[in-house]
Amino acid sequence: MFTTETKIRVRYAETDQMGYVYYGRFADYYEVGRTEMIRNLSLSYKQFEDMGIMMPVLEMKIRYFKAARYDDLLTIKTSLEKLPIARIRFVCVIQNEAGEKLNEGEVTLVFTDSNTRKPTRAPDILIKALQPFF
Amino acid sequence: MFTTETKIRVRYAETDQMGYVYYGRFADYYEVGRTEMIRNLSLSYKQFEDMGIMMPVLEMKIRYFKAARYDDLLTIKTSLEKLPIARIRFVCVIQNEAGEKLNEGEVTLVFTDSNTRKPTRAPDILIKALQPFF
Amino acid sequence: MFTTETKIRVRYAETDQMGYVYYGRFADYYEVGRTEMIRNLSLSYKQFEDMGIMMPVLEMKIRYFKAARYDDLLTIKTSLEKLPIARIRFVCVIQNEAGEKLNEGEVTLVFTDSNTRKPTRAPDILIKALQPFF
Amino acid sequence: MFTTETKIRVRYAETDQMGYVYYGRFADYYEVGRTEMIRNLSLSYKQFEDMGIMMPVLEMKIRYFKAARYDDLLTIKTSLEKLPIARIRFVCVIQNEAGEKLNEGEVTLVFTDSNTRKPTRAPDILIKALQPFF
Numbered sequence: 297m298f299t300t301e302t303k304i305r306v307r308y309a310e311t312d313q314m315g316y317v318y319y320g321r322f323a324d325y326y327e328v329g330r331t332e333m334i335r336n337l338s339l340s341y342k343q344f345e346d347m348g349i350m351m352p353v354l355e356m357k358i359r360y361f362k363a364a365r366y367d368d369l370l371t372i373k374t375s376l377e378k379l380p381i382a383r384i385r386f387v388c389v390i391q392n393e394a395g396e397k398l399n400e401g402e403v404t405l406v407f408t409d410s411n412t413r414k415p416t417r418a419p420d421i422l423i424k425a426l427q428p429f430f
Numbered sequence: 431m432f433t434t435e436t437k438i439r440v441r442y443a444e445t446d447q448m449g450y451v452y453y454g455r456f457a458d459y460y461e462v463g464r465t466e467m468i469r470n471l472s473l474s475y476k477q478f479e480d481m482g483i484m485m486p487v488l489e490m491k492i493r494y495f496k497a498a499r500y501d502d503l504l505t506i507k508t509s510l511e512k513l514p515i516a517r518i519r520f521v522c523v524i525q526n527e528a529g530e531k532l533n534e535g536e537v538t539l540v541f542t543d544s545n546t547r548k549p550t551r552a553p554d555i556l557i558k559a560l561q562p563f564f
Numbered sequence: 565m566f567t568t569e570t571k572i573r574v575r576y577a578e579t580d581q582m583g584y585v586y587y588g589r590f591a592d593y594y595e596v597g598r599t600e601m602i603r604n605l606s607l608s609y610k611q612f613e614d615m616g617i618m619m620p621v622l623e624m625k626i627r628y629f630k631a632a633r634y635d636d637l638l639t640i641k642t643s644l645e646k647l648p649i650a651r652i653r654f655v656c657v658i659q660n661e662a663g664e665k666l667n668e669g670e671v672t673l674v675f676t677d678s679n680t681r682k683p684t685r686a687p688d689i690l691i692k693a694l695q696p697f698f
Numbered sequence: 699m700f701t702t703e704t705k706i707r708v709r710y711a712e713t714d715q716m717g718y719v720y721y722g723r724f725a726d727y728y729e730v731g732r733t734e735m736i737r738n739l740s741l742s743y744k745q746f747e748d749m750g751i752m753m754p755v756l757e758m759k760i761r762y763f764k765a766a767r768y769d770d771l772l773t774i775k776t777s778l779e780k781l782p783i784a785r786i787r788f789v790c791v792i793q794n795e796a797g798e799k800l801n802e803g804e805v806t807l808v809f810t811d812s813n814t815r816k817p818t819r820a821p822d823i824l825i826k827a828l829q830p831f832f
Contacts, residue, residue: 305730305733307726307730307733308580308581308586308729308743309586309588309725309729311580311581312579312580312581313479313579313580313582313583313584314484314486314581315581316486316581318576318577319457319486319487320454320455320456320457320458320461320490321454322454323452323454323457323711324454324709324711327454327709327710327711328707328709331707331709331710331769340769341768342769345447350448352453352494352497353453353494354494355492355493355494356453356454356490356491356492357489357490357491357492358489358490358491359489360487360488360490366581366743367733367743439599441592441596442595442714442720443591443595443714443720443722445715446710446711446713446714447710447713447714447715447716447718447768448715452710452711454711457577458577461575461576461577462573462575465573465575465576465635475576475634475635476634476635500609500610500715501599501608501609501610581747582752582754584754586725587725587754587755587758588722588724588725588729588758589722590722591720591721591722595722613715620716620721620765621721621762622762623759623760623761624722624758624759624760625757625758625759625760626757626758626759627756628754628755628756628757628758
């Protein structure tokens with residue numbers, strides 16, 4: 297398993313008139329978690345795109361327990377539970393400063409050739425970087 | 431069962447650098463579907479808020495089949511498969527103009543008292559308006 | 565002068581915890597106005613992009629008079645006051661259902677070659693379509 | 699004059715199909731700059747809201763020089779050039795890691811009583827905290 301933690305501060309633009317972070321904005325936060333996980337491997341998603349690999353999302357699932365609010369400093373825990381092959385599944389947990397779990401979710405992406413727009417395999421550099429953790 | 435259809439046109443702001451609608455934006459589209467369903471019952475979500483009822487999201491799940499693109503005219507089909515009690519579960523399907531299913535999902539919301547922020551029951555006016563369809 | 569009107573319904577996702585539409589979201593609305601103006605000329609911004617022309621924004625200015633709220637049905641009035649050459653300047657006014665002016669602004673975009681990313685001229689098909697109105 | 703610097707990393711969700719950060723998203727970034735400036739005074743915008751003061755935006759103006767891209771680490775420089783009375787005017791400059799100015803703008807907000815929704819004066823605690831810098 298490989299896990300990364302990132303901090304994010306809730307922006308005013310992300311709240312809605314209930315006074316909470318809008319439920320759809322967590323998709324953006326989860327993506328920040330994925331980006332930072334890949335950076336922690338000394339790689340970048342940008343690099344994958346430059347290699348001609350895109351990663352559209354196949355499935356997303358979020359369970360909400362508690363609301364996030366403006367200016368909250370959130371912790372995004374992002375984990376990979378197994379090595380990716382054609383797909384990669386990120387497990388995300390968001391906590392507030394009190395350590396309470398606000399929501400958790402999974403996002404599955406599929407490695408795609410940006411020219412043919414067809415599925416492909418996880419790039420070797422990603423597999424190599426992840427192997428020590430599995 | 432009660433079903434509503436709404437049309438939505440993809441905005442430039444909703445695309446990302448893959449050239450697709452960003453995966454998280456469909457949460458916003460699904461909400462448009464819910465709003466229009468409630469309007470079709472001659473009710474409004476605003477009205478619920480004025481009655482002191484909020485509806486935070488408990489769970490969201492989306493499966494993505496095909497991308498949506500800038501300026502696509504999408505159809506959002508929103509269905510209720512059973513009468514709500516304390517929770518309400520909307521089933522959403524998004525199609526493009528060719529009738530292809532782009533994604534489908536479920537969003538479960540919980541009726542909440544906006545003062546106590548505790549769960550409550552679906553408002554009577556909603557139940558009454560839905561009953562003929564079940 | 566050439567003017568177009570479009571209707572837009574405020575989404576929950578676009579509100580913030582003040583209970584108003586977030587001030588930055590009007591940039592998105594103004595873009596909807598521009599898109600619909602081009603469609604009214606039987607052209608599309610997509611078409612320009614396919615021709616290798618991008619239109620990044622050079623300047624935006626908005627003056628806010630009154631707030632927009634969830635579920636408001638807004639009218640976006642978009643005008644061109646002169647024929648574009650290298651730049652195009654859209655003037656936007658947003659009104660609510662009572663006809664009150666909520667905000668007004670200008671957005672100036674520059675025609676850009678998407679390969680060289682250098683400034684270019686407005687496409688001929690756009691000039692031709694606009695000429696009868698000036 | 700009082701100036702604050704904050705860093706922000708561009709998220710995938712903020713890009714559009716031009717491959718740039720969508721022009722409207724800088725309104726969100728500028729707000730992050732304002733929030734961090736107030737935090738640097740050991741105050742918070744949340745605190746103002748709790749005191750019954752809201753700060754809707756009166757005017758926004760942005761001039762764009764160069765695009766921001768996914769994963770860029772941006773610097774937001776936020777300045778107050780004079781002490782606020784009934785309004786507060788933030789001047790913002792966004793730079794990339796190479797120190798290039800990407801865009802600059804001004805945002806003017808008006809102190810508003812959240813009950814009466816009428817203009818009011820800048821809270822004393824804000825004036826006191828700013829006075830040493832002017």
